[in-house]
Amino acid sequence: MNISIIGYGSQGKRIHSLIKKKFNKVYIFHPRKKNKIFNNNIKILKESDIVFICSPNNSHLKYINILNNETYIFCEKPPVNKLSQYIKLKKIISKKKIYFNFNERFDLAPKFINKNKKILGKFLYGNFEIGYNINKKILKNSWKGNKTKTPRGVFEILSIHYLDLVNYLFGIKKLENKFYKNNNGVVTSAISKILTKENSDVNIFCSFSSPFVFKKKMIFENGIVESDEKSFKVYISDKNSKNIKKTSLLKLIKNNKHDYYKRYSNSVKDSVNFFLDDLVLKKKSAKINNQISLKSTKFFLDKNNN
Numbered sequence: 001m002n003i004s005i006i007g008y009g010s011q012g013k014r015i016h017s018l019i020k021k022k023f024n025k026v027y028i029f030h031p032r033k034k035n036k037i038f039n040n041n042i043k044i045l046k047e048s049d050i051v052f053i054c055s056p057n058n059s060h061l062k063y064i065n066i067l068n069n070e071t072y073i074f075c076e077k078p079p080v081n082k083l084s085q086y087i088k089l090k091k092i093i094s095k096k097k098i099y100f101n102f103n104e105r106f107d108l109a110p111k112f113i114n115k116n117k118k119i120l121g122k123f124l125y126g127n128f129e130i131g132y133n134i135n136k137k138i139l140k141n142s143w144k145g146n147k148t149k150t151p152r153g154v155f156e157i158l159s160i161h162y163l164d165l166v167n168y169l170f171g172i173k174k175l176e177n178k179f180y181k182n183n184n185g186v187v188t189s190a191i192s193k194i195l196t197k198e199n200s201d202v203n204i205f206c207s208f209s210s211p212f213v214f215k216k217k218m219i220f221e222n223g224i225v226e227s228d229e230k231s232f233k234v235y236i237s238d239k240n241s242k243n244i245k246k247t248s249l250l251k252l253i254k255n256n257k258h259d260y261y262k263r264y265s266n267s268v269k270d271s272v273n274f275f276l277d278d279l280v281l282k283k284k285s286a287k288i289n290n291q292i293s294l295k296s297t298k299f300f301l302d303k304n305n306n
Helices: 010-019 042-046 057-066 083-095 108-115 136-140 154-169 260-281 287-301
Strands: 003-006 026-029 050-053 072-076 097-101 123-131 172-181 187-196 201-207 213-220 223-227 232-238 249-256
Touching (some): 003 042, 010 260, 026 042, 042 057, 050 057, 057 072, 072 260, 083 287, 097 260, 097 287, 108 232, 154 172, 154 201, 154 287
Antiparallel strands (some): 172 187, 223 232, 232 249
16 A cells, blocks of 8 residues: 655654554655655655645645545645635545544544533533744744745634634634734734634634643533643533532533643544544545535635634
């Protein structure tokens, strides 16, 4: 079985470290480089059985088009970053064996929420604060800070993860965004306000310029699911409490001290394993996953939201 990966940045290296444990040989494709690490032979890419696309966002559709319809494709989020590309993708997606990596769906929070919907009750409110203080020179020299390759900056690198997570868990009815740009015109901070299908509010703040912060909180009728840089916690209403009449106390039922980096790495690992085990090995359909991914992408691209 021929395996290829396109792109060898931080995410490409992370995924490469996972798949090289499963496959003896993994070709790392680069369109312009050929050395001990990279191969620029497009024929090898086209003949691959499985391809992982981890290249800059604006190049995803190009590679999806190049690959034949029998190739299993694992494509990083967002699927595309232009509305014209989205329209083209919708026309060909049914012919492709493709999966889009929105790995936040595999984090501890959505896993717990999906298993305990009846206990948690109605979703009421969510708040996400995600910040990475990326060095200005590093950002300037990276495709993440390139307005052509990444026109929406942090919004299409970080915000899209949590926009999709909300869409995956609760569905989105309305989305409003506000962008903040640096002196080079790159979107370095974004605030998103979401109204879910059940009329609950969610606020998302993502930034390349703020201090490092990773806080997620989702409040339900009967509990709270939250995580930060160092822990993941779940509180459930203790309805048997006698301390306060007619009011339940929150009882801590889960306290996982995995830090952010470990949780993120595990979510990527679980997403890759889902792709390889369920879609490639067991040949299950990715149709439902792709429908949610396309809806998230459409919200992300809609000019009325930006």
